Amino acid sequence: MITDTIQETHRIYKFEVETDDVGYGKQCRRARKYHAMIDDRVAMLADPVALYEKIKTNFETASAGSEAGMSMIAGQVELDIALKRKCQCESDCVCTWAGQLTEGQRTRLQAYKNIWKKKFGMKAEADKRAFFHLNDNPKYRCVWSGQKGCFPTIRRGMGPVWSAYHKRPVMASELLTSMGWHVSPGSAAAVGVPFVPFNTDMHLHRLVGNAMHLANVTAVMAAILACTPKTPGPTLDTADALVAAFNAFAH
Numbered sequence: 001m002i003t004d005t006i007q008e009t010h011r012i013y014k015f016e017v018e019t020d021d022v023g024y025g026k027q028c029r030r031a032r033k034y035h036a037m038i039d040d041r042v043a044m045l046a047d048p049v050a051l052y053e054k055i056k057t058n059f060e061t062a063s064a065g066s067e068a069g070m071s072m073i074a075g076q077v078e079l080d081i082a083l084k085r086k087c088q089c090e091s092d093c094v095c096t097w098a099g100q101l102t103e104g105q106r107t108r109l110q111a112y113k114n115i116w117k118k119k120f121g122m123k124a125e126a127d128k129r130a131f132f133h134l135n136d137n138p139k140y141r142c143v144w145s146g147q148k149g150c151f152p153t154i155r156r157g158m159g160p161v162w163s164a165y166h167k168r169p170v171m172a173s174e175l176l177t178s179m180g181w182h183v184s185p186g187s188a189a190a191v192g193v194p195f196v197p198f199n200t201d202m203h204l205h206r207l208v209g210n211a212m213h214l215a216n217v218t219a220v221m222a223a224i225l226a227c228t229p230k231t232p233g234p235t236l237d238t239a240d241a242l243v244a245a246f247n248a249f250a251h
């Protein structure tokens, strides 16, 4: 509708993107992005959509694995801190993640497991691809990974996304990892980008939720900026700008 309204005065560029365009494997984060320029203000140097296609071609042989299970990177220390925050034991904590679920979540988890077994012929507990959103009732709608093994669409303020295999919810840091944010030093080092530090996973939960993959957004932005003529002005190192933007959102 917006494109209909502004198409007479603006040049509109439409990008169809998926995470494997930029080397992340297919993570079921298909998206359509639009960029609009006021027609008579900027003479673009080249077509950014064509440039994005070129970027995509360069990543064709560099695709990483695609399964959500690869984002399950939280170490024991992070898991212990998160569980303790949830159960709030003073000392001698013997709690489990399953013990933290509400009765409704437990019922829905069992229902998901039953449907999984029936549909895919395999116990969800033995399947690394099985992820369930426990605040949606599978009786009406399965909000899960399905056999593709991708996380269900991440929404702001959603309930626990449960890994049947790991018997725990997916941590916010892991959801962010699946959206292309390098919040662990290891994953940042693996792809040679700056590590985005975080203190608690509380504020991370507020960040996760618009289902836009960072690498896709970045590639689209890079294509647009590369095709836009430069004007003199202050510049900021890209890595510094990225960390500053993340911190601005996170706090």
Ligand SMILES: [Zn+2]
Binding pocket: 083, 084, 087, 088, 089, 092, 093, 094, 095
């Ligand atoms: Zn406890």
